[in-house]
Amino acid sequence: MKIKLFLQIIISLLSFLRRQESRIFYLSFLFLLTFNSLAFAEEKIPVFPTGPVEVYTIYTSLAVFWLAIIGLIVVIKMKLNEIERIQKLGIDKEDINAPLLD
Amino acid sequence: MIWPKFKDWIDERYDIAELKRLAKSKLIPQHRYDFLYYTGGITLFLFILQFITGMLLAFYYIPHIDFAYESIIDIVTKINIGWFFRSLHHWGAQLCIVFVFIHLFGTLLTKSYRRPRELLWVTGFVLLVISIFFGLSGYLMLWDERAFAAVRVATGGAGALPFVGSFIKIFLRGGTDVTGDTLTRFYAFHVAILPLVSMLLIGLHLLFVQYHGMSIPVSLEGKDHKEEPFFPNVFYKDMMIWLVVLGIVMTLAILLPPEIGKKANALAAPPEGIKPEWYFLFLLETLKLFPGSIFGFNGETIAIVCVSMGIFFFFLIPFLDRKSNRGERSPIFTVIGVIYLLYFITMTLVGFLS
Numbered sequence: 001m002k003i004k005l006f007l008q009i010i011i012s013l014l015s016f017l018r019r020q021e022s023r024i025f026y027l028s029f030l031f032l033l034t035f036n037s038l039a040f041a042e043e044k045i046p047v048f049p050t051g052p053v054e055v056y057t058i059y060t061s062l063a064v065f066w067l068a069i070i071g072l073i074v075v076i077k078m079k080l081n082e083i084e085r086i087q088k089l090g091i092d093k094e095d096i097n098a099p100l101l102d
Numbered sequence: 103m104i105w106p107k108f109k110d111w112i113d114e115r116y117d118i119a120e121l122k123r124l125a126k127s128k129l130i131p132q133h134r135y136d137f138l139y140y141t142g143g144i145t146l147f148l149f150i151l152q153f154i155t156g157m158l159l160a161f162y163y164i165p166h167i168d169f170a171y172e173s174i175i176d177i178v179t180k181i182n183i184g185w186f187f188r189s190l191h192h193w194g195a196q197l198c199i200v201f202v203f204i205h206l207f208g209t210l211l212t213k214s215y216r217r218p219r220e221l222l223w224v225t226g227f228v229l230l231v232i233s234i235f236f237g238l239s240g241y242l243m244l245w246d247e248r249a250f251a252a253v254r255v256a257t258g259g260a261g262a263l264p265f266v267g268s269f270i271k272i273f274l275r276g277g278t279d280v281t282g283d284t285l286t287r288f289y290a291f292h293v294a295i296l297p298l299v300s301m302l303l304i305g306l307h308l309l310f311v312q313y314h315g316m317s318i319p320v321s322l323e324g325k326d327h328k329e330e331p332f333f334p335n336v337f338y339k340d341m342m343i344w345l346v347v348l349g350i351v352m353t354l355a356i357l358l359p360p361e362i363g364k365k366a367n368a369l370a371a372p373p374e375g376i377k378p379e380w381y382f383l384f385l386l387e388t389l390k391l392f393p394g395s396i397f398g399f400n401g402e403t404i405a406i407v408c409v410s411m412g413i414f415f416f417f418l419i420p421f422l423d424r425k426s427n428r429g430e431r432s433p434i435f436t437v438i439g440v441i442y443l444l445y446f447i448t449m450t451l452v453g454f455l456s
Binding site for chain 1: 189341345
């Protein structure tokens with residue numbers, strides 16, 4: 001009995017949706033949906049520049065920055081290796097008995 | 103030509119050669135845990151970065167309930183690369199607290215706190231508390247609903263402490279609730295009181311490090327180990343690590359700029375699914391473990407007391423670990439340290455994922 005009632009409701013609903021007058025229903029539903037989504041859409045504050053040129057500049061700068069960091073690290077490492085080599089040879093210490101050149 | 107003259111001018115007045123000799127005479131032990139020495143340096147570097155970016159943000163920030171939120175939006179949207187400095191300040195703070203924790207647990211597990219370095223531990227521990235309070239006070243500066251709710255919860259939690267809780271809560275809030283007075287008070291803490299205290303403590307901490315020298319783990323004490331001069335060897339290594347950290351902070355600042363929520367409204371309900379900053383998650387999850395009432399007593403108060411006792415015990419470890427102070431191994435305190443570490447990580451992860 002319940003199933004029969006349920007099916008009747010479904011059939012009447014579907015027949016309504018197929019009718020010509022149901023266009024108003026569709027339109028009002030769409031209108032409400034659009035209105036609601038606009039009214040309740042949370043305005044997101046842009047915390048990052050949105051312009052494509054700015055975005056491109058920022059990412060390029062980041063890449064250049066990393067290259068500079070790597071370059072600096074390589075230079076410091078080379079310098080450190082040289083210091084360690086000199087320390088291993090023991091020639092970094094001041095010789096107190098070294099004769100002074102006048 | 104100006105540089106040699108300037109150098110001579112300085113040399114006449116100050117014994118720079120002696121300072122150089124002193125820097126070269128400072129030796130740093132080399133062993134398998136020596137990477138932990140660099141965590142202190144990284145924390146210092148991030149503190150400096152926070153000071154610089156914070157000063158730049160302070161030029162434009164307005165610490166008033168009606169303008170705070172708007173001034174941050176102005177910084178992000180109107181000021182030239184303001185968004186970048188705000189993001190840098192945010193990520194610098196996050197990484198700073200991460201490295202403070204790594205430094206702390208590294209010190210704990212290698213027993214670097216042992217005699218005669220107890221005061222190093224004390225100053226470091228107070229600096230950790232200050233860093234967290236820096237984070238909390240800086241968080242409110244945004245004056246959005248998330249920050250508002252988080253500060254309300256945090257100061258409310260402090261209020262649950264017996265006897266002194268109510269006083270602490272009212273002192274922090276500047277009243278009974280989080281209002282514009284709280285913002286003014288937190289701003290004063292964030293830009294004046296905390297920087298001053300932290301600078302003094304950092305100075306003291308560094309002074310103690312210089313005075314005592316670097317600590318070595320108990321297991322390596324008395325054994326032969328290599329040493330290298332602080333200047334230039336370790337100094338250059340520090341420079342390289344600092345550069346990498348700077349790169350990481352900058353990358354995070356660009357790729358993940360922090361969002362800004364809705365403006366705080368004291369009358370509105372707190373947003374759903376709100377979570378505090380990650381370093382408070384373990385506290386929040388601990389509080390959740392306790393029922394509302396235990397033997398007729400307020401569950402939250404008992405939870406806060408238990409957490410406070412746990413933190414106080416943690417603080418007292420250098421004074422309780424007698425074996426380490428005698429230069430002996432103390433596995434009990436290693437286990438305690440590991441338990442603290444695992445608890446912190448687990449509860450933070452649980453809080454993050456739940």
